[in-house]
Amino acid sequence: MNNKKQISLSILKKILGNPKKESDDLKEYEFNCKTKVCRNDVNKYNLAYNSTNNIFHCWKCKYSGTVHKIAQDFGNSTDLETLEDLFPKTRSKFKPKEKKEYNEMVSCSYPEGFKFLTKKSNSKYYKSAVRYMLKERKLSWDIIKKYNIGYTENVGNRRYRIVFPSYNSFGQLNYYVARSYYDFINPKYLIPPKEEIGRTEIIFNIKNVNFDIPVFLVEGVFDMIHVYNAIPILGKTPSDFIIQKLKEHNSRVVLCLDEDALYDSINLYNELTDYGLDVYFIEIKEDIDEYAKKHGKNGVIELLKKSVKIDFQYFFTKLALKEKSKKKYVDEETLKKDWEDIKNNLLN
Secondary structure, eight states: OOOOHHHHHHHHHHHHHOOOOOOOOOOOOEEEEOSSSTTTTOOOOOOEEEEETTTEEEEEOOOOEHHHHHHHHHHHHHHHHHHHHOOOOTTTTSOOOSOOOTTTTOOOOOOTTTTETOOOOOHHHHHHHHHHHIIIIIOOOHHHHOOOOOEEESSTTTHHHHHEEETTTTTTTEEEEEEEEEESSSSEEEETTHHHHOOGOTTTTTGGGGGTTTTEESSSSSTTSTTEEEEEEESSSOOHHHHHHHHTTTTTTEOOOOOHHHHHHHHHHHHHTTOOOEEEEOOOSSOOHHHHHHHHHHHHHHHTEEEEEEOOHHHHHHHHHHHHHHOOOOHHOOOOOOOHHHIIIIII
8 A cells, every 4th residue: 555545544444434345455445424414324434535546435415525624624734734735736736825906907918929920921831820720620711810810930949839829808819829830849838938927927818708698718829719619728727717717707617628627626526525616527539629620510519518517426437447448538338337336346
């Protein structure tokens, strides 16, 4: 048993009591749950804890989240600090430590050599950039015009790139993502220099976001253009600024992260619901941009209609199956078929 696992289990045992079974090679442990619904149950062991992913779920009352939540709700500050030191990326990465004032008027400069794609040119670089957008990305001129998408040619430290700008609430440029339109140019993506502006200082596309209607959180800018009222979080985790804005408006949130970000989606779902936000989840095996290329606008609309509340029994089982089978993805039919085997064997 590794040291992290040993320490986390000792904290859980102190808070919840001894698990049903315990051994060095176990990955899943069953504890008695301490919520108001379950605290009078004797030796029911409804709370399942995955020591690999540090998440838990009570099959009876649906109490769930990362291991830190148990320490916060039923332990003490020392327990929580210990777990934060052991697993600093599992809970606190989403949660702002304190309210911070953000300047919504921050701005930056376009990269050197920036030109709008709507201004036609006979340049070979212009033709390559247009070909990339229309043929490879399968986007329309309407999208290019709507988002003021531009490009660079053969000058500057952002050369040979499509430039996707972001504007603040006052219409000023506050960020951009620059993507190479030639395959041999690496890295594929570049952003403004950190000394000029940081990702956490802005909300990409905030000029076009209405926080009083459902807000869709997606990963990248090319995902954003297929979804109405979307914010690209530019990675797997939203900034404190985004979370603060959602809280201020008590926004309904729909998570549209890639399938490979399943762990992050579950943790983020927990964090946002902890704030009292109404959160939904869309399960997709690829990113929104790739899905749109295959299924078109109507396909994306139908996908978005399938947003649901997370069923933690389903996802906790899915994570366990994923670990057990080592497969990239386990579909719903497999889960239904193997559920009894999972319930009886996997968690023992």
